[in-house]
Amino acid sequence: MWMLAFDTCLDKTYVTLYHNEKFENKIILSNDKNYHSAYLISTIVEMLKNNNLEPKDLDCIAIDIGPGSFTGIRACTTVARM
Numbered sequence: 027m028w029m030l031a032f033d034t035c036l037d038k039t040y041v042t043l044y045h046n047e048k049f050e051n052k053i054i055l056s057n058d059k060n061y062h063s064a065y066l067i068s069t070i071v072e073m074l075k076n077n078n079l080e081p082k083d084l085d086c087i088a089i090d091i092g093p094g095s096f097t098g099i100r101a102c103t104t105v106a107r108m
Contacts, residue, residue, distance in 0.1 A: 028079065029086040030070065034063035034101045035094025041069045043077060050077070063101040070105070 029044040039054040039062040052069050056062045074080065089102040 027085045028083055029088060030073075030084050031088040032066060032070065032102060032105070033090035034066055034098040035090050035092055036098065037062070039063055039066055039069065041066070041073060043073045045077075063098055066101060066105055 031042045033040045043050045054065045
């Protein structure tokens with residue numbers, strides 16, 4: 027089973043790809059130009075590409091819905107739904 031999980035609710039973005047009890051994790055910090063959630067989609071695309079996957083290959087998407095910043099929660103849910 028392929029599972030993608032991500033969280034942008036707090037001060038970092040966390041993205042994890044899980045398959046058969048193996049994990050690939052990325053943690054993104056904010057920089058001077060962009061807030062950390064600005065890197066969510068590009069990080070997901072990179073992780074899928076590195077594993078020769080497309081979004082249709084995922085069996086499950088998991089997100090954090092808080093507590094945390096409203097904008098961070100909204101970024102998570104919007105990306106998951108798309």
